[in-house]
Amino acid sequence: MVLSTLALILGDQLDRQSPIFEGFDPKRDVVWMAEVAGESTHVWSHKVRTVFFLTAMRHFRDELKAEGIRVDYRELPVKSEGRTRVGGEETLAAALRDAIDRLKPLRLVVVHPGEWRVREELRLIADEAGLELVELDDTHFYTTPDDFARHANGRKQLRLEFFYRELRKRLDILMEDGAPVGGEWNYDKENRGAFGKKGPGKVPAARRFKPDTTTQAVIDLVNERFAEHPGTLDDFDWPVSVADARLALKDFIRHRLPSFGEYQDAMWTAEPWLYHSRLSAAMNVKLLDPREVVDAAVAAYESGAAPLEAVEGFVRQILGWREYVRGIYWTQMPKYLERNALRANEPLPNFYWTGETDYACLRDAIGQTLQYGYAHHIQRLMVTGLFAMMLGVDPQQVHEWYLAVYIDAVEWVELPNTLGMSQHADGGLMASKPYCATGKYLQRMSNYCAGCRYDPAKATGDDACPFTTLYWDFLARHRDRLAGNNRMAMQLKNLERKPADELSAIRQQAAKLREQLAAANDQ
Structure with a gap:
């Protein structure tokens, strides 16, 4: 049977509600995913970062297969297994070229990538293969890069506050009769508390997720294959599936959101988590939808479970900063990467x-x-x-x-x-x-x-x-x-x-x- 569409799912696109599945025909289409060493070595990635991406990908793959979706998935071999079918190059580009040669699809489909480098690579490969590359808007976000470009057009300055207020109004989040709930747009002044000399006391511990068989296999792989990379994996306990990410969200909303606002800027020795959510990684690979997270926080305020200043501060990080920085990135790249306004040239200390x-x-x-x-x-x-x-x-x-x-x-x-x-x-x-x-x-x-x-x-x-x-x-x-x-x-x-x-x-x-x-x- 002729393969109609090769649906490319990248490591930060683990979204079952992705538009890539709209019109997806399990009989004619195949999902393609690949683990490649190059994505951990183009910057010298922390072992935890590599494990998180790889194990989240494998869990997502298994969920798709359980639904009857065909997945062409390339697992990263351990070092001892030697060279791979892509000639040992182990880049995303090489792995995709190999998949195109083997599967001979009629077209490629991908959701808007999260990195300029990857987007350009995919366009180049499709052009080389003479294949159409359909790029879909990423509906995981509240806005698109085009939305931000329209917001930015004609403005002398770009500022988060203007963009944030615009989204609050348009989406009717923490709004009442056209005005912000509580009468203020943000509560920064209330959210700058420090702990004092006695420290934070007993902070509710974040929910931990013991590595399952899949995750442990990836931990073993990374410890062998990327042994010289920074970091350790002794404490890896992150949610790597949709189900676990939702449990982590519920845990944060119930136990730490009420104090998040006041102490979001505070620091204390040997207290890495404090009242923070630990949800950004799950959102950034799209195990969690930001709408689900924002809605849960707003519901906590409306039920009286969390104060307005905490909820607004948390919502601003997601609806405000997260959307804003994405707009900055896609309207300014690729030249943004080269900016050095302060002419800084010292080496990073070892x-x-x-x-x-x-x-x-x-x-x-x-x-x-x-x-x-x-x-x-x-x-x-x-x-x-x-x-x-x-x-x-x-x-x-x-x-x-x-x-x-x-x-x-x-x-x-x-x-x-x-x-x-x-x-x-x-x-x-x-x-x-x-x-x-x-x-x-x-x-x-x-x-x-x-x-x-x-x-x-x-x-x-x-x-x-x-x-x-x-x-x-x-x-x-x-x-x-x-x-x-x-x-x-x-x-x-x-x-x-x-x-x-x-x-x-x-x-x-x-x-x-x-x-x-x-x-x-x-x-």
Whole structure:
């Protein structure tokens, strides 16, 4: 029988409600999925990230087969099995070319990919094979890239708040008689709580999911095949199926959402999860529909189970940031990837890959990242990202690290958050100002400084906090660029108050710090 359609399902498209199944004929069409080493090596992916994608794919494959859908699935062999039928190249492109040669479909269908590189590869392969490639809108999202392009057209500035309010109104989410519920569009001021000296106390533990046979097989595969990659798999407990992802959602809504808002920016040593949802990875591979997640949060508010500030803050992350960064990505690529507005060119310190540093905040945030493949948004923005930006690290290297180490990293969401929000490398397209702060911010929002030999109040001297040193150095280096930014006016006024000799000493200390880190990289 002639194969009509080869339906390409990528590793971040595990959506049974995908438009790829509309009109799908099990007698004439085949789903194609492939595990390839290249997707774990084009950036040096964390073991947890690789296991999550591969095991979620295998569970999805098995669910499709149980429904009677034909799936042409390529499992990644262990190293000892030697070369594969695709010649050992093990790239997505090579695997697809092999499938086309074997199955000889009349056309290819794919849902809009989540990465520019992959989209271009698929278009090239289809063109080479002389096949039509039908690209479908990804209905997993509330909006399309074209929707965002229309929103952005003619605007001098792109800002999340405008886009978020537009979506709230259009979709009637947390709205009442045309106005936001509670009278405010966002509750940022209420959502900046810290734990105080006694810490968070007993936080409800997130539901864990013991690896089943399928997941354990992938863990064994990754431990053998990608042994030199960062991270460990001893604590792998992520939901990797639709059923488990929904259980994780219910667990978050019931036990942690009520306190999520107040403490979403707080940090504490050896507390990786706190009140965060752990749902971003499941949403980013589409095991969970964002509508289901938002609806569950809104229902919690309407029933009185969670306060408005917590629910609004959580909804804004999904309906706001998630849709916004995707729009930024697809309207700005591929040139967005090359942006470096601050002309940063320092190498990424080696300790980002090892966690071996005497900076307590970085040691904790990177340590938990290497252990779990996870850090929450403030740890990413105001610890690892903040240090890299103020140090002046090449944003491409920062981007590749974030894409490699986090379980939820897909380029459409990771790149704008890293290059734009975290590193300000896009010059303010994504965010209206660079997020820079001294060590005093970390002292206020965490207990990191209590266990650190560096003093967050000091910018010079042997016990000066590197964050504080680099903060003043950053402002001094970029004073002219930032001078016209109203949101930076107070910080620049404080810079001007610094005596010339003090500022000179700070600049010298910052230069010495860069030299030390560069020398450590060379060892």
